[in-house]
Amino acid sequence: EPEVTQTPSHQVTQMGQEVILRCVPISNHLYFYWYRQILGQKVEFLVSFYNNEISEKSEIFDDQFSVERPDGSNFTLKIRSTKLEDSAMYFCASRPGASDSSYEQYFGPGTRLTVT
């Protein structure tokens, strides 16, 4: 069964460094998402991406964040200058279809980002 994959599974970085989290969505899916979940807290929406551009983003997704689909298969989240409070699990998700009728989002296993 196709699945969303994410690399790395765990990333440790120093405060102020740039990190790139990578995701490979399911191949025929058209909508892509990034979420984060701080340990013990709720899942938070960051950004959605469709047709090679951001369709929605939350207040969390400030200028430090960017997303890219560089080659038609990878979907990346970049954090330019990490802060301690960026430590969280980052989930990528994708869903098929160009309409909201294809509603189920498939989540990747997540990347645990630790900022020291």
Next chain:
Amino acid sequence: GQNIDQPTEMTATEGAIVQINCTYQTSGFNGLFWYQQHAGEAPTFLSYNVLDGLEEKGRFSSFLSRSKGYSYLLLKELQMKDSASYLCAVKDSNYQLIWGAGTKLIIKP
């Protein structure tokens, strides 16, 4: 503001039935989702309701009342593997998923 409320924790017995409630206040409504999340893992999709009523899927059912801003997830014939957090999420007018904090379900033998 946007708010999704669900109980923090519930305990049930193997083989029994449990109902997990969710109430929401969001800017617009474009569907309500239930996800299951085991500790340290990604959420996995359980159900989707956009119209009022009950959606049944095997041992799991989900109910929605849009006028009351209320949903519940019903789990029957509980198994030990059902021990997990159950997340209620609402898609708002901007089609963003707004998540509840989750209900940790503990199943006892």
